[in-house]
Amino acid sequence: MLQGNAIIGQSGGPTGVINASLCGIIQACQGQKVIRRTLGMRFGIEGFMQGDVIDLGREKPETIEALRTTPSSALGSCRHKIKDADFPRILEMLKKFDVRYYFLIGGNDTMDTIHRVEAYCRTQGYELIGVGVPKTVDNDLCGTDHTPGFGSAGRYVAMSVKQAGMLARDMKRVDQYVIFQTVGRSAGWLPAAAALAKTAEDDAPHIILLPERPFDRERFLADVKRCHDRYGWCSVVCGEGVTYADGTPVSASSVTDKFSNVEFGAMGGTSAAMMLHQMIKTAYGWRGEFQVCESLQMCAADRVHPGDIEEAYACGRRAVELAANGVSGVMVSIVRESNDPYRWSLGTAPLADVALGAKPMPDAYINGEGNFVTAACLEYLRPLVGPLPEYVRLSGTPA
Amino acid sequence: MLQGNAIIGQSGGPTGVINASLCGIIQACQGQKVIRRTLGMRFGIEGFMQGDVIDLGREKPETIEALRTTPSSALGSCRHKIKDADFPRILEMLKKFDVRYYFLIGGNDTMDTIHRVEAYCRTQGYELIGVGVPKTVDNDLCGTDHTPGFGSAGRYVAMSVKQAGMLARDMKRVDQYVIFQTVGRSAGWLPAAAALAKTAEDDAPHIILLPERPFDRERFLADVKRCHDRYGWCSVVCGEGVTYADGTPVSASSVTDKFSNVEFGAMGGTSAAMMLHQMIKTAYGWRGEFQVCESLQMCAADRVHPGDIEEAYACGRRAVELAANGVSGVMVSIVRESNDPYRWSLGTAPLADVALGAKPMPDAYINGEGNFVTAACLEYLRPLVGPLPEYVRLSGTPA
Structure with a gap:
């Protein structure tokens, strides 16, 4: 068996449980005879290329x-x-630190990195085993039922909206x-998770805007009006990346003349909600x-779902077991065995497949009007987000 | 003793623990012989005037x-x-529902309402006992060491910033x-609470902007630069109501020409943080x-401090005990007996004094530069917010 050191890196935006995966990898590495030392890249592949490696x-x-x-990402x-x-420098560092086992925790760009580094090393005759561990709050990674980190971010969203x-x-x-605006540019999994907040008909959220469906200003305002007529108020959840039919982001300009020259899109992606706010205010005067919570939903350790920690940790351990058995070029994946009771197991997906692109929500998870999710979607989401706290409501018998 | 019904109302913005005070009042009323029925105003004094009263x-x-x-406010x-x-209508309703005990949970406007209603009733020969229960996340209420609801909102802020x-x-x-922007227009207690997140020198927050000190753009940008030079990043916490020396809100216009015609102030008070963001981006290109979490910090029931629930509940009970003993025209107050160990007791403050105005942070709680809080402030805040979770940091020994 290939003997050498292992190195671990974290890439992209953090999640509430990405360090649980890191913990799983480290603890598993320390139990493997083929792995001599367990090293860490500071600041991912970027730090690694600069030799920023810790023991x-x-x-x-x-x-x-x-x-x-x-x-966060420790x-x-x-x-x-x-x-x-970058490849020659990466190979130089791999050799310098005698790295034979290479683990990155991240999303599709990260899986692409592992895949390409591994392929390059092969062409150079340097034996390297690379395994990916999935991570992203956006849940848009191919090849896995869901990603560690998504359930906890979804929990933050659902708790906040509730x-x-x-x-x-x-x-x-x-x-x-x-x-309420969620992160997630191209997939609506996080705004969808808000739907779990709803237990009664008048509960929030009333309207969910997903990047998977084109935004129509008139239809949106009519939806808001309908909710307001019915409940006296309205709760809207939107993904930061919602766009008009022609692809223009809702976050950018063109809503009112006032804003038409302002580059909201470049200001941190916080503006879809502000634009919707402006539309409602202008149309109805309410x-x-x-x-806009931004990265708070990616690091709320007190709102993680325990099952998410467990899965993140297990994915990390499994990556090491696979690598120690000579498996390379795969990402650990989560396979859903059943919904109720929720059961899962671990599988693998080829890195090349995962690296290809983002996974949007399927049509079956979005209602016909394109402004809410379906029962099938709730069934998918529920075990990942976990049960939400129950709060009471007064019956309000008139005196 | 005066016999009759009691009525309870909630006013102003909710807190995470305002319903604990409601619970305390209801449970205490049900144990008092002088109180026949315990009624609730729907939507405060406004609903009461419309006869929207529940049993x-x-x-x-x-x-x-x-x-x-x-x-929230149940x-x-x-x-x-x-x-x-409004007074004749209020008196009509008090008579209709045979109300002799009148409890409102709220801030200084609410205390003013109780005070004036009670005074009016006296001039009309209608005997009414009115007692106030303090509430506000802003902590700017006079006559009490702090307000129920503040500690939990401060906890939300400190957790988020950490x-x-x-x-x-x-x-x-x-x-x-x-x-990170907090609510609280005229007092900096909530941005100040973020300081509890800091345990190491490079921890967030680095800069705290308080409404009590004038905002100076050049000094702010220099502070941000200094933090960035030292840590490689910078954490800023600001109160929504920070203003320039001439009283202009930071949230409004005049920062760049682009925004000069936009009424951000009216858009929900969410713009001080956006303006600071724009300043940094323009100055340094980072x-x-x-x-901007807005009301989320006023309703995060999973982040309340248990001591805050206890105090909110106790304030509610005490209001009823006072009223049943014929005490009227006061607000229940919290008296701090000691800091470490934290001990408190309940007192009273005349409604007339509380109604007068908002309580800013004292000078002794703000550092000389006006960009952070002092040790004395931390000592005041610590028992109210409670201990924060401890997270680890890798020692990072180079390999």
Whole structure:
């Protein structure tokens, strides 16, 4: 068997459970005879190319164990898109640190990185085993039922929309609407997760805008009006990446003349909700608010779903077991065995397939009007987000 | 003793624990012989004037008990500023529902309402006992050490800034700053609470902008640059109501020409953070994000501090005990007996004094540069927000 050191990197945006995967990989590496030392890349492949490598064997075991519940990317992350020119330097570093086992935790760009580095090394006669561990709050990774990190971010979204919906209901004499924006540019999994907040017909959310469906201003305003007529208030959840039919982002210009020259899109992707807010305010003159939490939904360690931690950790361990058995060029995947009771197992997906692109929500998960999710979608989401807290409502018998 | 019904109302913005006060009042009323029925105003004094009154005695005891951990304002709330013309109608309703005990949970406007209604009734020869229960996430109420609801909102802020700070640190190769905006127009207690997130020198937050100190664009940008030079990233927390020395809100216009015609102030108070974002981006060209959570920090029941629930509940009970003993015209207050260990007791403050105005942070709680809080402030805040979760950091020994 191939003997050498292992190296681990984290890539792209953090999640609430990405460190649980890191913990799983480190602990599993330490139990493998073929792996001598367990190293970490600081700031992903970018730091690695600069030789910024740490010895994870020098960390206290209790620090490694505590990674399970520590948010963000403990190794530091990057968004470096790998270029052909990078390969010689990467190989040089792999040789320098005697790396034979190569693990990255990330999304499709990250899987592409592993895939290409591994292929390059093969052409250079350097034996390297590379295995990917999935991660993204957006849940748009191909080859797996879902990604570790998504359930917990979905939980943050659903909790926020549920609590803010109760507030909006109780404050409807003051404010008439609330808009919550989620991250996730091209797939609507996170805004969809908000639907789990709804247990009664008048509960938030009332309208969910998904990047998978074109945004139509008139239809949206009519939907808002209908909810307002029915409930006295309206809850809207939108993905940051919603676009008009012609592909123009809702976040950019063209809604009112006032904003037409403002590059909201470049300001952090926070503007779809603001534009919707502006539309409602202009059309109806109501008071309301928009909420843009940005990366808070990617690091809320106190709102993670325990099952998500468990899966993230298991994916990390499995990556090492596969690698130690000589398996290379795959990403660990999660296979859903059943919904109720929820059961899952681990599988693998070829890196080449995962690297190809993002996975949008299927049509069967979106209602005909394109403004909410279906029962099938809720069934898919429920075990990932976990049960939400139950709050009471007064029956309100007139005196 | 005066016999009759009691009525309870909730006013202004919700908190995570305002229903715990409601629970305390209801449960205490049900144990008082002088109180026949316990009624609730739907949507505060505004609903009351319309006769929207419910019988809280008809709610299941387990529903009342569960109010302790249910966010938002279960009775519904309003922001009605009482007018002299309202008094006859209010008296008519008090008589109709035979109300002799009158409890409102709210801030200074609410205390003013109780005070004036009670005074009017006296001039009309209608005997009414009115007691106020403090509430506001802003903590700007006079006559009490702090307000129920503040500690939990402060906890939401501190948790968010802590988690997002870890993320920003780990992502500093991608994004260089993060700006978190809190609610609280005229007092900086909530942005100040973010300081509890800091345990190491490079932890978030680095800069806290308080409404109590004038905003200076050049000084702010220099502060941001200094943090960026030192840490590679920068965390800023700002109160929504920060203003320039001449009183102009940071949230409004005049930062760049682009925005000069846009009424951000009227759009929900979400714009101070966006303006700061725009300033940094324009000055340094960095990438970064701003986070505007708005009412989410007022209703996050899963992030309440248990001590805050306990105090909110106790304030509610005490209001009833006072009223049943004939005490009127006061608000229940919290008296801090000691900091470490934290001990508190209940007192009272005359409604007339509380109604007068908002309580800003004292000078001793703000550092000389006006961009952070002092150790004395942290000592004040710590027991209210409670201990924050501890997360680990890798020691990062080079390989």
